[in-house]
Every structure is written in structure tokens, then in C-alpha cells.
Amino acid sequence: MRPLLQIISVIALSLTVFPSLMFFAGMMELDRMKWLMMAATVAWFIATPLWMGREKENPPATD
Amino acid sequence: MSEEQSQAGGEFERQPVPKESLLGFKSFIGMYAGEHCAGTELMIGPLFVAAGVSAFDLIFGLIFGNLLAVLSWMFICAPIATRARLTLYYQLEKICGRNLVTLYNLANGVMFCFLAGSMITVSATAVGVCVNFPMPGLNDIMPNSIGWILAVLAVGGLIAIVAAFGYNSVAKFANIASPWMVLVFLVFGIVGLRQFIVASDTSIGSLSDLWQLATTEIWKGGDPIKDQTKFTFWHVTFFAWFCNMAMHIGMSDLTIFRFARKSWYGVATASGMYVGHFMAWISASLLYAYQLRLDPTDDSVLPGPMAFRAAGYAGLLCVVIAGWTTANPTIYRAGLAFQAIVPRMPRFSVTLATGMLATVAGMFPAIAMKLLGFVAIYGMILMPMGAVIFVDYYLLKKFGMQSNYAELSRKTFNWAAGLTWFITLGTCVALVKFAGVQIYFVSLPGWFVAAVLYIVLSKIYQKKVHQ
Numbered sequence: 001m002r003p004l005l006q007i008i009s010v011i012a013l014s015l016t017v018f019p020s021l022m023f024f025a026g027m028m029e030l031d032r033m034k035w036l037m038m039a040a041t042v043a044w045f046i047a048t049p050l051w052m053g054r055e056k057e058n059p060p061a062t063d
Numbered sequence: 064m065s066e067e068q069s070q071a072g073g074e075f076e077r078q079p080v081p082k083e084s085l086l087g088f089k090s091f092i093g094m095y096a097g098e099h100c101a102g103t104e105l106m107i108g109p110l111f112v113a114a115g116v117s118a119f120d121l122i123f124g125l126i127f128g129n130l131l132a133v134l135s136w137m138f139i140c141a142p143i144a145t146r147a148r149l150t151l152y153y154q155l156e157k158i159c160g161r162n163l164v165t166l167y168n169l170a171n172g173v174m175f176c177f178l179a180g181s182m183i184t185v186s187a188t189a190v191g192v193c194v195n196f197p198m199p200g201l202n203d204i205m206p207n208s209i210g211w212i213l214a215v216l217a218v219g220g221l222i223a224i225v226a227a228f229g230y231n232s233v234a235k236f237a238n239i240a241s242p243w244m245v246l247v248f249l250v251f252g253i254v255g256l257r258q259f260i261v262a263s264d265t266s267i268g269s270l271s272d273l274w275q276l277a278t279t280e281i282w283k284g285g286d287p288i289k290d291q292t293k294f295t296f297w298h299v300t301f302f303a304w305f306c307n308m309a310m311h312i313g314m315s316d317l318t319i320f321r322f323a324r325k326s327w328y329g330v331a332t333a334s335g336m337y338v339g340h341f342m343a344w345i346s347a348s349l350l351y352a353y354q355l356r357l358d359p360t361d362d363s364v365l366p367g368p369m370a371f372r373a374a375g376y377a378g379l380l381c382v383v384i385a386g387w388t389t390a391n392p393t394i395y396r397a398g399l400a401f402q403a404i405v406p407r408m409p410r411f412s413v414t415l416a417t418g419m420l421a422t423v424a425g426m427f428p429a430i431a432m433k434l435l436g437f438v439a440i441y442g443m444i445l446m447p448m449g450a451v452i453f454v455d456y457y458l459l460k461k462f463g464m465q466s467n468y469a470e471l472s473r474k475t476f477n478w479a480a481g482l483t484w485f486i487t488l489g490t491c492v493a494l495v496k497f498a499g500v501q502i503y504f505v506s507l508p509g510w511f512v513a514a515v516l517y518i519v520l521s522k523i524y525q526k527k528v529h530q
Contacts, residue, residue, distance in 0.1 A: 053239070
């Protein structure tokens with residue numbers, strides 16, 4: 001399950017930035033880019049909390 | 064700007080970090096990359112544009128200034144941290160005594176409150192996109208509408224309550240949001256650049272075309288917007304170097320690098336500097352420059368509307384999360400600092416009260432709109448204690464004096480350190496008020512003043528105490 005969720009997160013993260021590159025290249029409208037980004041954002045925040053930080057804790061640090 | 068240092072308080076607070084608890088290099092890269100992509104980056108980039116910065120001054124000033132910041136972490140903070148392996152507060156307590164550390168905590172807590180206030184201001188600008196009310200302008204000092212006050216109250220109140228209930232859940236959320244947030248900042252830059260290319264009807268076929276666009280359309284230099292200080296190469300350099308002065312030269316990050324295996328791990332801060340204080344600042348500045356191009360009279364720096372224009376609701380969410388996840392630990396840390404002064408009060412009440420204080424501060428747009436100056440003052444106020452630690456660690460014994468003097472003499476207030484702090488601040492204020500030195504530069508001579516003062520005053524003080 002964990003590897004699958006990680007793959008979804010990577011795809012979501014790629015989709016966060018990839019539409020803007022399409023927009024930069026003149027291959028996508030700004031509005032479509034914004035909605036794709038939002039969809040990628042939703043996917044990231046659903047998939048990532050299910051695996052990130054679940055197995056090993058973050059580094060201890062400070063006061 | 065970093066305000067999200069982890070808060071695993073209670074770990075090795077009064078003892079050196081043992082070998083088995085040391086961390087690898089990668090831990091520090093991730094920590095710094097995430098922490099320096101904060102809500103305030105969305106203010107700083109635009110404020111550079113408002114200050115009339117030119118493309119050369121911005122790009123090369125940031126490269127050079129951030130390099131100096133990384134070197135400060137590497138060669139000033141991290142070497143002491145990896146040898147002493149103590150928290151800043153314990154190190155200071157050994158040198159200065161408990162009462163002087165309490166005073167330092169108070170100053171630190173107040174500065175954290177204002178900083179958190181500016182982060183709440185950033186998040187509240189996102190509310191203005193969804194609800195129609197007058198938002199503050201670039202030169203506004205006081206809150207300018209009931210709608211704005213209510214928006215800040217709602218956002219700040221929520222942040223304060225969450226911070227009071229506990230730091231950890233938001234810290235975990237911040238870790239999850241961090242990679243996404245960095246990419247949204249990058250998207251701001253990509254979209255902003257594309258919008259400039261279209262608006263100026265330019266085609267970019269080479270780096271020189273891009274540079275031409277940057278110098279003639281985006282960061283044109285010239286006069287700053289009314290009531291703003293003109294920023295040159297040196298302003299950008301010193302700002303990038305000193306905006307985290309409290310952390311490197313001021314030694315706050317002793318607490319972080321005490322976990323590092325080697326002092327060269329200080330180079331990991333480059334991830335934060337060149338992601339947050341280079342890419343993110345440039346991206347945010349592009350959004351504002353484009354806004355000015357669309358309407359030169361619209362000079363208000365409002366991250367919410369700017370982000371929404373570039374990246375829609377994802378951009379808006381980024382503004383809210385960037386402000387929230389950085390205001391939360393800042394309020395928590397301010398609460399800890401205040402709690403050290405009134406230890407009998409429950410942490411919940413202190414943190415809630417601190418959050419509400421930050422919320423009230425956030426209602427006044429002056430703090431966020433004058434963030435460049437505020438950050439410089441913040442560094443200046445805490446810098447002398449960094450000089451005290453540096454001199455105490457490396458030089459006092461060479462001059463025949465005792466280091467960690469408060470601990471040895473069981474003093475609760477080391478007057479040599481206290482007077483060094485107060486006189487240095489007085490000198491810095493005098494340099495700014497009467498000698499025409501701008502606030503962005505004054506901490507450099509200030510550090511040397513503090514170092515010399517601490518040696519001289521320690522000589523007098525330690526001799527007097529021994530008599």
C-alpha cells in the first residue's frame with residue numbers, strides 16, 4: 001500500500017508543477033492550469049499524510 | 064526567513080547531545096529547505112520590487128548575501144554547536160546567568176510575536192479574495208477596515224487556538240505541506256515569467272533574451288515607490304545575509320546544529336537559502352512586478368490576491384498554509400519564551416495569550432508592509448548575544464579570563480554580558496539615528512562593537528568579582 005501511495009504523491013507533486021510548464025510553453029490556458037494544480041493539490045494532501053512520517057519520526061530538534 | 068525550527072523541547076535541554084542521538088546531513092537539508100519557504104517570503108519578494116531593485120542587484124545580491132548567510136552558519140554557529148552540543152538557552156545561561164537569559168527570552172518572545180503577526184497578516188490577505196472588504200495598502204500603518212480586523216481576528220484566533228492545543232500536529236502537517244509549497248512557489252515564478260513574456264510581446268530564445276526581459280521589464284531599478292527605501296546591490300546582499308541573523312550570527316541555531324555530526328553540515332542551510340530566499344523571493348517579486356505592470360497605481364502588497372491571480376485556489380491555499388504553518392511554531396516558541404518568565408502559568412494559557420497578542424499585531428499592516436526593516440531590527444536586537452557567545456567560547460580564555468562565567472561564579476546576571484547587549488544596541492541606534500547608517504547595515508559594525516565590549520567589560524567585571 002505504502003509504495004502505491006508514494007507513487008500517487010509523486011504524480012500529484014509532478015502535476016502541481018507540470019501544468020505551469022505547459023502554460024509557460026504556451027501549450028495550456030491559465031485557467032486549465034489552475035484547476036489541474038488544484039486537483040494535484042487535493043491528491044497530494046489526501047495521499048501523502050497516509051505514508052509520510054508514519055514509519056520513522058522526524059528528526060528531533062530544538063526547544 | 065526561518066521560524067519553524069522543530070520543537071521537540073525537553074530533549075537534552077541541560078546536557079550535551081550524546082553521540083547516539085546525532086543526525087545525518089540529509090536531516091538538515093530537508094529541515095532548512097522546508098523552513099525557509101514561509102509565508103513571509105510572499106511579502107519580502109514584492110517589497111524588493113517596491114524598493115526599486117534592479118535585476119542585477121536582486122539576482123547577484125541574493126546569490127552573494129545568501130552565500131554569506133550559509134558561511135555564517137558554517138563557520139560561526141555550527142562549529143560551536145558541534146563542540147559544545149548545548150541549546151542556545153543553556154549555553155547563554157552558563158555565560159550570562161538565569162536572570163539575563165530571562166530578559167533575553169522576553170526580547171525574543173516579543174520579536175517572535177511581531178513576526179507571527181506578520182505571518183497572520185499574510186494568511187489574512189487570502190480571506191480578502193473570497194470576502195469583499197478593503198485591504199491594507201503598502202503605506203498603511205493602522206487597520207483600515209472592520210472587514211480586515213475581522214479577517215485577521217478569525218485567522219489569528221484559529222492559529223492561536225491550534226498553537227495552544229499543541230505544536231506537534233501542525234508540525235507534522237507542515238512537513239507534509241512543505242514539498243508541495245516549494246513547488247507552488249516555483250509555479251508562481253514560472254507563471255509570472257510567462258505573463259511578462261506575453262505582456263511585453265517578447266520571445267525568449269536565449270539567456271541573454273531572458274536577461275534583457277529581466278532588466279527592461281521586470282526589475283527595472285529606478286526610484287522606489289513612495290516612502291520606501293531604495294534597495295541597491297548592497298541592500299539586497301546585507302538583507303539576505305542578516306535576515307536570519309538571529310539564527311546564525313545570533314546563535315539561535317546552536318539548538319539545531321548541536322545534533323549535527325560535523326560542523327560542515329552548516330552548508331545544509333544552503334537548501335533553505337537558495338530555495339526560500341532565492342527562488343521563492345524571486346517568484347513572489349515576479350507576481351508583484353506583474354501586478355504593477357498591469358496597474359502601476361496598484362502598489363498594495365497582498366499575497367492572497369497575487370497568488371490567486373497566478374495559481375488559482377492552489378495558490379490561495381499556499382498563502383494560507385505558508386502563513387499558518389510558520390506562524391504556529393513562532394507563536395509556540397514565543398509562548399515558551401514567555402513561559403520561562405512566568406513558569407507557574409500553564410503553557411496553554413501562555414500560548415493562547417501570545418497568539419492573541421500576535422493576532423492584534425497582525426491587524427496592524429505596518430509590521431508586514433515594513434517587514435524588510437522589521438527583520439533587520441529583529442536581527443540587530445539578538446545579534447549582540449551571538450557575539451557574546453562567540454567571544455566567550457573562543458577568546459576569553461586567550462585573554463586570561465574565565466568563560467561560562469555566570470556558571471562558575473554562580474551569578475544570575477553577568478553584568479559584562481548584559482552591558483555588552485545594552486551598550487551595543489544603544490550604539491547601533493545612535494549609528495542609525497545620528498550617523499546615517501541604515502538599519503540594514505548597522506548589525507555588521509554592531510557585532511564588532513559587541514565583541515570588543517564583552518572582552519573589555521569581562522576584564523573589568525571578572526576582576527571586580529574576584530576582589
